[in-house]
Amino acid sequence: MTARADQEPSQAEARKDVPQERHCLRCCTVFWSEGFGERICRRCKGSNAWRNGVSVSQGAARRR
Numbered sequence: 067m068t069a070r071a072d073q074e075p076s077q078a079e080a081r082k083d084v085p086q087e088r089h090c091l092r093c094c095t096v097f098w099s100e101g102f103g104e105r106i107c108r109r110c111k112g113s114n115a116w117r118n119g120v121s122v123s124q125g126a127a128r129r130r
């Protein structure tokens with residue numbers, strides 16, 4: 067019985083795409099993230115212009 071206790075399961079889990087508490091990238095608030103792709107809290111998601119990062123002026127400067 068060779069028991070290796072060198073591994074850190076908790077660290078490995080943190081790298082996985084598991085739901086856990088994370089800090090919002092925008093407001094640094096700790097929120098419940100459903101996965102690794104979820105890095106912004108719902109409040110910030112609800113607000114506009116979180117995807118582009120740039121405030122989009124609607125109707126203006128949208129010419130080709």
Ligand SMILES: [Zn+2]
Pocket residue numbers: 090091092093094095106107108109110111
């Ligand atoms: Zn936020």
